[in-house]
Amino acid sequence: MKKLFTSESVTEGHPDKLCDYISDSILDAFLEKDKYSRVACETVATKGEIIITGEITSQAKDVDIEKIVRETIKEVGFDNESTDLDYKTCKIHINLSKQSTDIAQGVDNSLETKQGENVENSEGAGDQGMMFGFACNETPNFMPMPIYLAHKLSKKLTECRKNREISYLRPDGKVQVTVEYEQNTPKRIDTIVISTQHEQNVEMSILKKDIMEKVIEKVVPHNLLDKNTKYYINPTGRFVIGGPLGDSGLTGRKIIVDTYGGYARHGGGAFSGKDPTKVDRSASYMARYIAKNIVANGFADKCEIQISYAIGVAKPVSLFVETYGTNKISEDEIIKKVEKKFNLTPKGIIETLDLRRPIFKQTTNYGHFGKENLPWEQIIKL
Numbered sequence: 001m002k003k004l005f006t007s008e009s010v011t012e013g014h015p016d017k018l019c020d021y022i023s024d025s026i027l028d029a030f031l032e033k034d035k036y037s038r039v040a041c042e043t044v045a046t047k048g049e050i051i052i053t054g055e056i057t058s059q060a061k062d063v064d065i066e067k068i069v070r071e072t073i074k075e076v077g078f079d080n081e082s083t084d085l086d087y088k089t090c091k092i093h094i095n096l097s098k099q100s101t102d103i104a105q106g107v108d109n110s111l112e113t114k115q116g117e118n119v120e121n122s123e124g125a126g127d128q129g130m131m132f133g134f135a136c137n138e139t140p141n142f143m144p145m146p147i148y149l150a151h152k153l154s155k156k157l158t159e160c161r162k163n164r165e166i167s168y169l170r171p172d173g174k175v176q177v178t179v180e181y182e183q184n185t186p187k188r189i190d191t192i193v194i195s196t197q198h199e200q201n202v203e204m205s206i207l208k209k210d211i212m213e214k215v216i217e218k219v220v221p222h223n224l225l226d227k228n229t230k231y232y233i234n235p236t237g238r239f240v241i242g243g244p245l246g247d248s249g250l251t252g253r254k255i256i257v258d259t260y261g262g263y264a265r266h267g268g269g270a271f272s273g274k275d276p277t278k279v280d281r282s283a284s285y286m287a288r289y290i291a292k293n294i295v296a297n298g299f300a301d302k303c304e305i306q307i308s309y310a311i312g313v314a315k316p317v318s319l320f321v322e323t324y325g326t327n328k329i330s331e332d333e334i335i336k337k338v339e340k341k342f343n344l345t346p347k348g349i350i351e352t353l354d355l356r357r358p359i360f361k362q363t364t365n366y367g368h369f370g371k372e373n374l375p376w377e378q379i380i381k382l
Contacts, residue, residue, distance in 0.1 A: 172239075294321075
Protein backbone atom coordinates (compact mmCIF):
# COMPACT_ATOMS: atom_id res chain seq x y z
CA MET A 1 0.00 0.00 0.00
CA LYS A 2 1.36 3.42 -1.02
CA LYS A 3 0.69 6.62 0.90
CA LEU A 4 2.00 10.18 0.99
CA PHE A 5 3.08 12.14 4.05
CA THR A 6 4.18 15.80 4.14
CA SER A 7 6.20 17.82 6.67
CA GLU A 8 7.47 21.38 6.62
CA SER A 9 10.40 23.34 8.00
CA VAL A 10 11.17 27.06 8.05
CA THR A 11 14.36 29.09 8.01
CA GLU A 12 15.53 31.16 10.97
CA GLY A 13 14.23 34.28 9.22
CA HIS A 14 10.63 33.12 9.31
CA PRO A 15 8.87 35.64 11.61
CA ASP A 16 7.72 32.97 14.07
CA LYS A 17 11.19 31.43 14.21
CA LEU A 18 12.75 34.86 14.70
CA CYS A 19 10.53 35.21 17.79
CA ASP A 20 11.52 31.75 19.04
CA TYR A 21 15.19 32.61 18.57
CA ILE A 22 14.90 35.90 20.45
CA SER A 23 13.05 34.20 23.34
CA ASP A 24 15.64 31.43 23.62
CA SER A 25 18.50 33.95 23.42
CA ILE A 26 17.00 35.84 26.36
CA LEU A 27 16.52 32.55 28.25
CA ASP A 28 20.15 31.55 27.73
CA ALA A 29 21.38 34.97 28.88
CA PHE A 30 19.53 34.61 32.19
CA LEU A 31 20.58 30.97 32.72
CA GLU A 32 24.20 31.94 32.10
CA LYS A 33 24.10 34.32 35.06
CA ASP A 34 21.62 32.44 37.26
CA LYS A 35 20.98 28.79 36.47
CA TYR A 36 17.84 28.81 38.63
CA SER A 37 16.18 31.56 36.60
CA ARG A 38 12.48 31.06 35.95
CA VAL A 39 11.76 32.24 32.44
CA ALA A 40 8.65 32.16 30.27
CA CYS A 41 9.54 34.76 27.68
CA GLU A 42 7.30 35.55 24.70
CA THR A 43 8.28 37.60 21.67
CA VAL A 44 5.99 39.32 19.17
CA ALA A 45 7.35 40.65 15.87
CA THR A 46 5.50 43.00 13.55
CA LYS A 47 6.22 45.88 11.19
CA GLY A 48 9.26 47.69 12.61
CA GLU A 49 8.59 46.48 16.16
CA ILE A 50 9.56 43.75 18.59
CA ILE A 51 7.60 43.22 21.80
CA ILE A 52 9.05 41.19 24.68
CA THR A 53 6.52 39.99 27.24
CA GLY A 54 5.95 37.16 29.68
CA GLU A 55 7.52 36.51 33.06
CA ILE A 56 11.08 36.29 34.36
CA THR A 57 12.18 35.70 37.95
CA SER A 58 15.96 35.70 38.37
CA GLN A 59 18.91 36.84 40.46
CA ALA A 60 20.56 38.06 37.24
CA LYS A 61 20.21 41.82 37.34
CA ASP A 62 22.43 43.00 34.48
CA VAL A 63 20.92 41.25 31.44
CA ASP A 64 20.56 43.84 28.65
CA ILE A 65 17.45 42.51 26.92
CA GLU A 66 17.29 45.19 24.23
CA LYS A 67 20.90 44.50 23.25
CA ILE A 68 20.19 40.76 23.03
CA VAL A 69 17.16 41.41 20.80
CA ARG A 70 19.09 43.61 18.37
CA GLU A 71 22.08 41.25 18.23
CA THR A 72 19.79 38.29 17.57
CA ILE A 73 17.95 40.07 14.73
CA LYS A 74 21.32 41.00 13.24
CA GLU A 75 22.56 37.41 13.53
CA VAL A 76 19.51 36.17 11.64
CA GLY A 77 20.22 38.70 8.89
CA PHE A 78 17.46 41.31 9.03
CA ASP A 79 18.87 44.74 8.19
CA ASN A 80 16.34 46.31 5.79
CA GLU A 81 13.15 47.89 7.11
CA SER A 82 11.75 48.32 3.57
CA THR A 83 11.63 44.54 2.94
CA ASP A 84 11.54 42.89 6.38
CA LEU A 85 13.11 44.42 9.54
CA ASP A 86 16.19 46.44 10.51
CA TYR A 87 17.98 45.46 13.72
CA LYS A 88 19.36 49.01 14.03
CA THR A 89 16.12 51.00 13.80
CA CYS A 90 13.26 48.71 14.92
CA LYS A 91 11.36 49.68 18.06
CA ILE A 92 11.68 47.34 21.04
CA HIS A 93 9.07 47.25 23.79
CA ILE A 94 9.77 45.26 26.98
CA ASN A 95 6.90 44.39 29.31
CA LEU A 96 7.93 41.60 31.68
CA SER A 97 6.57 40.51 35.05
CA LYS A 98 7.67 37.92 37.62
CA GLN A 99 6.40 34.36 37.92
CA SER A 100 3.11 34.07 39.77
CA THR A 101 3.65 33.16 43.43
CA ASP A 102 0.76 30.69 43.09
CA ILE A 103 2.68 28.78 40.42
CA ALA A 104 6.03 29.19 42.16
CA GLN A 105 4.86 27.54 45.37
CA GLY A 106 3.91 24.41 43.45
CA VAL A 107 7.22 24.29 41.60
CA ASP A 108 9.36 25.02 44.68
CA ASN A 109 7.58 22.52 46.92
CA SER A 110 5.77 19.64 45.27
CA LEU A 111 2.67 17.99 46.66
CA GLU A 112 4.82 14.98 47.57
CA THR A 113 7.18 17.19 49.65
CA LYS A 114 4.24 18.72 51.48
CA GLN A 115 3.07 15.20 52.28
CA GLY A 116 6.50 14.28 53.69
CA GLU A 117 7.84 12.16 50.82
CA ASN A 118 11.45 11.87 49.61
CA VAL A 119 13.31 15.11 48.82
CA GLU A 120 14.10 13.85 45.29
CA ASN A 121 10.52 14.80 44.44
CA SER A 122 10.90 18.29 45.89
CA GLU A 123 10.12 20.19 42.69
CA GLY A 124 6.62 20.02 41.25
CA ALA A 125 5.63 20.37 37.61
CA GLY A 126 5.18 24.00 36.52
CA ASP A 127 1.92 23.17 34.77
CA GLN A 128 -0.41 20.34 33.92
CA GLY A 129 -0.13 18.80 30.48
CA MET A 130 0.84 15.84 28.33
CA MET A 131 4.10 15.64 26.38
CA PHE A 132 5.05 13.31 23.56
CA GLY A 133 8.36 11.93 22.33
CA PHE A 134 8.93 9.92 19.18
CA ALA A 135 11.62 8.04 17.28
CA CYS A 136 11.81 5.68 14.32
CA ASN A 137 14.57 4.03 12.32
CA GLU A 138 13.79 5.70 8.96
CA THR A 139 16.82 8.03 9.11
CA PRO A 140 20.30 8.12 10.74
CA ASN A 141 19.10 10.46 13.51
CA PHE A 142 15.95 8.42 14.23
CA MET A 143 13.61 11.08 12.85
CA PRO A 144 10.81 10.62 10.29
CA MET A 145 12.01 11.07 6.70
CA PRO A 146 9.74 14.02 5.74
CA ILE A 147 10.82 16.33 8.59
CA TYR A 148 14.43 15.07 8.36
CA LEU A 149 14.69 16.22 4.73
CA ALA A 150 12.67 19.40 5.26
CA HIS A 151 15.05 20.54 8.01
CA LYS A 152 18.11 19.70 5.91
CA LEU A 153 16.75 21.72 2.98
CA SER A 154 15.82 24.78 5.05
CA LYS A 155 19.20 24.71 6.80
CA LYS A 156 20.99 24.45 3.44
CA LEU A 157 18.94 27.38 2.15
CA THR A 158 20.20 29.49 5.05
CA GLU A 159 23.80 28.31 4.57
CA CYS A 160 23.69 29.34 0.90
CA ARG A 161 22.47 32.79 1.96
CA LYS A 162 24.99 33.31 4.74
CA ASN A 163 28.04 32.10 2.80
CA ARG A 164 26.89 34.13 -0.24
CA GLU A 165 26.73 31.08 -2.48
CA ILE A 166 23.30 32.41 -3.45
CA SER A 167 23.95 36.08 -2.76
CA TYR A 168 20.47 37.49 -3.43
CA LEU A 169 18.59 35.46 -0.81
CA ARG A 170 16.97 37.13 2.21
CA PRO A 171 16.34 35.46 5.60
CA ASP A 172 12.69 34.35 5.35
CA GLY A 173 11.84 30.98 3.83
CA LYS A 174 9.77 27.79 4.04
CA VAL A 175 10.26 24.23 2.86
CA GLN A 176 7.83 21.36 2.45
CA VAL A 177 8.64 17.74 1.59
CA THR A 178 6.18 15.00 0.62
CA VAL A 179 7.48 11.43 0.96
CA GLU A 180 5.86 8.41 -0.64
CA TYR A 181 5.72 5.39 1.66
CA GLU A 182 5.27 1.80 0.64
CA GLN A 183 4.44 -0.64 3.45
CA ASN A 184 5.46 2.07 5.95
CA THR A 185 8.91 2.42 4.36
CA PRO A 186 9.96 5.67 2.62
CA LYS A 187 10.51 4.92 -1.09
CA ARG A 188 10.72 8.24 -2.97
CA ILE A 189 10.16 11.98 -2.78
CA ASP A 190 6.88 12.93 -4.39
CA THR A 191 6.99 16.74 -3.98
CA ILE A 192 9.38 19.43 -2.79
CA VAL A 193 8.15 22.97 -2.14
CA ILE A 194 10.59 25.81 -1.42
CA SER A 195 9.56 29.44 -0.99
CA THR A 196 12.45 31.77 -0.27
CA GLN A 197 12.64 35.51 0.21
CA HIS A 198 14.89 37.24 -2.31
CA GLU A 199 16.13 40.65 -3.38
CA GLN A 200 14.11 42.79 -5.75
CA ASN A 201 15.74 42.30 -9.13
CA VAL A 202 16.32 38.55 -9.33
CA GLU A 203 14.99 36.65 -12.33
CA MET A 204 12.86 33.68 -11.30
CA SER A 205 14.59 31.41 -13.81
CA ILE A 206 17.94 32.07 -12.14
CA LEU A 207 16.51 31.62 -8.64
CA LYS A 208 14.85 28.31 -9.53
CA LYS A 209 18.04 27.02 -11.17
CA ASP A 210 20.15 28.01 -8.15
CA ILE A 211 17.77 26.46 -5.63
CA MET A 212 17.62 23.26 -7.65
CA GLU A 213 21.38 22.91 -8.12
CA LYS A 214 22.75 24.40 -4.88
CA VAL A 215 20.10 23.33 -2.39
CA ILE A 216 17.93 20.41 -3.50
CA GLU A 217 20.52 18.40 -5.41
CA LYS A 218 23.09 18.92 -2.65
CA VAL A 219 20.78 17.69 0.12
CA VAL A 220 18.26 15.13 -1.13
CA PRO A 221 19.66 11.65 -1.94
CA HIS A 222 19.39 11.14 -5.70
CA ASN A 223 17.91 7.67 -5.30
CA LEU A 224 14.83 9.25 -3.71
CA LEU A 225 14.22 11.55 -6.70
CA ASP A 226 12.78 10.39 -10.01
CA LYS A 227 11.18 11.76 -13.16
CA ASN A 228 7.82 12.04 -11.41
CA THR A 229 9.07 14.11 -8.47
CA LYS A 230 7.40 17.53 -8.52
CA TYR A 231 9.23 20.76 -7.64
CA TYR A 232 7.53 24.02 -6.67
CA ILE A 233 10.15 26.73 -6.19
CA ASN A 234 8.68 30.13 -5.28
CA PRO A 235 5.37 29.13 -6.88
CA THR A 236 3.87 32.62 -6.41
CA GLY A 237 6.65 34.00 -8.61
CA ARG A 238 7.82 36.67 -6.16
CA PHE A 239 8.84 36.85 -2.48
CA VAL A 240 10.50 40.20 -1.75
CA ILE A 241 8.57 41.37 1.31
CA GLY A 242 9.18 38.94 4.17
CA GLY A 243 9.94 38.57 7.85
CA PRO A 244 7.82 40.63 10.28
CA LEU A 245 6.94 43.08 7.49
CA GLY A 246 5.29 40.32 5.47
CA ASP A 247 3.62 38.57 8.40
CA SER A 248 3.61 38.98 12.17
CA GLY A 249 5.63 36.56 14.27
CA LEU A 250 4.98 34.96 17.64
CA THR A 251 6.92 32.66 19.96
CA GLY A 252 5.64 29.09 20.04
CA ARG A 253 3.68 29.06 16.79
CA LYS A 254 5.83 26.46 15.01
CA ILE A 255 5.39 23.51 17.37
CA ILE A 256 5.02 20.93 14.59
CA VAL A 257 8.18 22.21 12.87
CA ASP A 258 9.93 22.00 16.24
CA THR A 259 8.99 18.35 16.79
CA TYR A 260 8.19 15.60 14.27
CA GLY A 261 6.51 17.38 11.37
CA GLY A 262 3.10 16.03 12.32
CA TYR A 263 4.27 12.42 11.99
CA ALA A 264 3.74 11.85 15.73
CA ARG A 265 1.28 13.33 18.20
CA HIS A 266 1.88 16.62 20.01
CA GLY A 267 0.71 17.66 23.47
CA GLY A 268 0.20 21.30 22.43
CA GLY A 269 2.89 23.01 24.52
CA ALA A 270 5.56 25.18 22.92
CA PHE A 271 9.25 25.07 23.85
CA SER A 272 11.10 28.32 23.15
CA GLY A 273 11.58 30.89 25.89
CA LYS A 274 10.79 28.41 28.69
CA ASP A 275 13.24 27.34 31.39
CA PRO A 276 13.50 23.61 32.21
CA THR A 277 11.08 23.70 35.16
CA LYS A 278 8.40 23.99 32.46
CA VAL A 279 7.58 20.38 31.62
CA ASP A 280 6.17 21.50 28.26
CA ARG A 281 9.81 21.68 27.26
CA SER A 282 11.84 19.44 29.55
CA ALA A 283 9.45 16.46 29.59
CA SER A 284 9.18 16.60 25.78
CA TYR A 285 12.96 16.35 25.63
CA MET A 286 12.91 13.43 28.07
CA ALA A 287 10.17 11.68 26.10
CA ARG A 288 12.29 11.95 22.94
CA TYR A 289 15.32 10.65 24.88
CA ILE A 290 13.37 7.60 25.98
CA ALA A 291 11.74 6.93 22.60
CA LYS A 292 15.05 7.26 20.75
CA ASN A 293 16.78 4.83 23.09
CA ILE A 294 14.00 2.30 22.83
CA VAL A 295 14.48 2.27 19.05
CA ALA A 296 18.29 2.54 19.17
CA ASN A 297 18.44 -0.41 21.59
CA GLY A 298 16.43 -2.53 19.18
CA PHE A 299 13.28 -2.89 21.27
CA ALA A 300 11.09 -1.41 18.50
CA ASP A 301 11.39 0.11 15.02
CA LYS A 302 9.06 2.96 15.92
CA CYS A 303 8.13 4.32 19.34
CA GLU A 304 5.97 7.07 20.78
CA ILE A 305 6.06 8.03 24.46
CA GLN A 306 3.49 10.11 26.34
CA ILE A 307 4.18 11.52 29.81
CA SER A 308 1.55 13.61 31.63
CA TYR A 309 1.75 15.83 34.72
CA ALA A 310 -0.40 17.73 37.22
CA ILE A 311 0.69 21.21 38.29
CA GLY A 312 2.61 21.15 41.57
CA VAL A 313 3.00 17.36 41.52
CA ALA A 314 6.41 15.80 40.91
CA LYS A 315 5.57 12.28 39.76
CA PRO A 316 3.95 11.85 36.34
CA VAL A 317 0.23 11.18 36.27
CA SER A 318 0.69 8.67 33.44
CA LEU A 319 3.25 7.00 31.18
CA PHE A 320 2.19 5.56 27.81
CA VAL A 321 4.18 3.62 25.21
CA GLU A 322 3.06 2.98 21.62
CA THR A 323 5.23 0.93 19.23
CA TYR A 324 2.73 0.50 16.37
CA GLY A 325 3.25 -3.27 16.29
CA THR A 326 7.01 -2.93 15.66
CA ASN A 327 8.09 -3.97 19.17
CA LYS A 328 10.53 -6.87 19.64
CA ILE A 329 9.62 -7.27 23.31
CA SER A 330 6.25 -6.57 24.95
CA GLU A 331 5.22 -2.98 25.61
CA ASP A 332 4.77 -3.92 29.28
CA GLU A 333 8.45 -4.91 29.39
CA ILE A 334 9.40 -1.62 27.72
CA ILE A 335 7.42 0.35 30.32
CA LYS A 336 9.17 -1.54 33.13
CA LYS A 337 12.57 -0.72 31.60
CA VAL A 338 11.60 2.96 31.32
CA GLU A 339 10.35 3.16 34.91
CA LYS A 340 13.51 1.46 36.17
CA LYS A 341 15.97 3.53 34.16
CA PHE A 342 14.53 7.06 34.05
CA ASN A 343 13.55 9.51 36.78
CA LEU A 344 10.56 11.32 35.30
CA THR A 345 10.07 13.95 38.00
CA PRO A 346 10.88 17.52 36.90
CA LYS A 347 13.99 17.51 39.09
CA GLY A 348 15.02 14.08 37.75
CA ILE A 349 14.64 15.22 34.14
CA ILE A 350 16.63 18.41 34.74
CA GLU A 351 19.46 16.47 36.39
CA THR A 352 19.49 13.61 33.87
CA LEU A 353 19.71 15.95 30.88
CA ASP A 354 21.71 18.69 32.68
CA LEU A 355 19.26 21.40 31.65
CA ARG A 356 20.18 24.23 34.01
CA ARG A 357 22.62 25.76 31.53
CA PRO A 358 22.46 28.03 28.47
CA ILE A 359 22.00 25.41 25.72
CA PHE A 360 18.60 26.39 24.40
CA LYS A 361 19.46 28.90 21.68
CA GLN A 362 21.00 26.07 19.66
CA THR A 363 17.73 24.14 19.75
CA THR A 364 15.56 26.85 18.19
CA ASN A 365 16.10 26.38 14.46
CA TYR A 366 15.71 23.28 12.27
CA GLY A 367 14.04 21.18 14.95
CA HIS A 368 14.61 20.49 18.63
CA PHE A 369 15.25 16.82 17.86
CA GLY A 370 17.74 14.96 15.71
CA LYS A 371 20.79 17.13 16.58
CA GLU A 372 23.41 14.74 17.89
CA ASN A 373 25.13 17.27 20.20
CA LEU A 374 22.08 17.70 22.45
CA PRO A 375 21.82 15.65 25.67
CA TRP A 376 18.41 14.13 24.86
CA GLU A 377 19.84 12.76 21.60
CA GLN A 378 22.52 10.65 23.27
CA ILE A 379 22.22 6.88 22.93
CA ILE A 380 22.66 4.81 26.10
CA LYS A 381 22.34 1.11 26.90
CA LEU A 382 18.97 0.09 28.35
